[in-house]
Amino acid sequence: MDLTVACVDALWPLASQAPQAWLSPSETRRLERIRGPGRYREFVASRCLMRMLLSAHTGFERGWQSWVLEAPDNASPVVHACGLDGAGLHLNLSHSQGLLACAVFHLPVGVDLEVRRAARLRDVAGLSELVCSVQEQSWLAGLPDEGARQSAFLQLWTRKEAYFKWQGTGLDLSLLPAVCSQTPCPLQSAIAAGTSLAGEWGGRGFDLSVCAGASPIEVRIRLLEGVACLAPAHSSPWALTALSGRA
Structure with missing residues (x-):
């Protein structure tokens, strides 16, 4: 998988x-x-990024503008081969506060990116009751300080959202507690594997997760200007388990 x-x-x-x-x-x-110049710029930049990533992934050298992508509402972008080596490739995109992440893979893939907001503390205890399994809530509560809980919750969130994007169903809040990350609480019957990384951009940290099925993922990461990776993707493998069988 290639990730930019x-x-x-x-x-x-x-x-x-x-x-x-x-x-x-x-x-x-x-x-x-x-509507709005910021969202306009983000959309155009993201479409450029996806084409650049496709060219790098396939070794296509005739210009990223040659790729033809469809933009269905409420769904992942669709790649049209259009005479290029793009058949069977899957794209997924995530954005947060002016930062973009895009992944391309030969299987369906989900990616979620969240930029941390230093001035904003989440109600981890309250949110974890809504979106985390009992095991995850216990793990979060046992962390040594509020900073650790804030960081860990955001990482759990990106993993779960990447999972649902891989499923192609979109985020289902009612099913979030039924999908449990194995990193804090190892369980059996894993149904999806992925990898996570932490990084820094513009003086702020970010968390990113990708998910692409039940097998470990080898991820090649490309970071463009001003983005730094603090924890390489291969150092943080994880898996998700459907606790209830509904997800």
């Missing part, structure tokens, strides 16, 4: 060059519905 993390500002000089010439009709329709 980049900020909108670093991509914008390239992405803003006549996007109407390389966006597909469905992407253009999505863009026309977007």
Whole structure:
């Protein structure tokens, strides 16, 4: 799997060059519905990033603008081969506060990215009751301090959201407690494996997780300007277990 993390500002000089010439009709329709300059820039930059990643993944050298992508509502981007070596490839994208993460794989893949907000403390105790299993709640409560709980909760969240994006169902809040990360609480019958990493961008930390099925993932990471990886993906494998069998 290839994974790229980049900020909108670093991509914008390239992405803003006549996007109407390389966006597909469905992407253009999505863009026309977007209100607000920040979201506009993010959408165009993300579409540029996906094409750049496809070119790097396949070794295609005739220009990233040649890729044709569809942009279905409420679903992952779709790759059209269009004479290129793109058949059977799967993309997934996540964004948070001006930072983008995109993964490409030969199987369905889910990716979730969350930039940490230093001035904002989450109600970990309350949120964990809503989205975590009993085992995860116990693990979080046993961590030594609030900073550790904040960081651990965000990592659990990205893993769960990446899982649902891999499933293609979208985030289902009612099923979140039924999906348990094995890192803090090893369980049997793992149904999805993935990997996580932590990084830094613009003086803030971020957490990122990818999920692509039941086998361990080998991830090649590319970080664009201003993004640093603090913990390599291969150092943090994890698996998810459906506790209730519903997910």
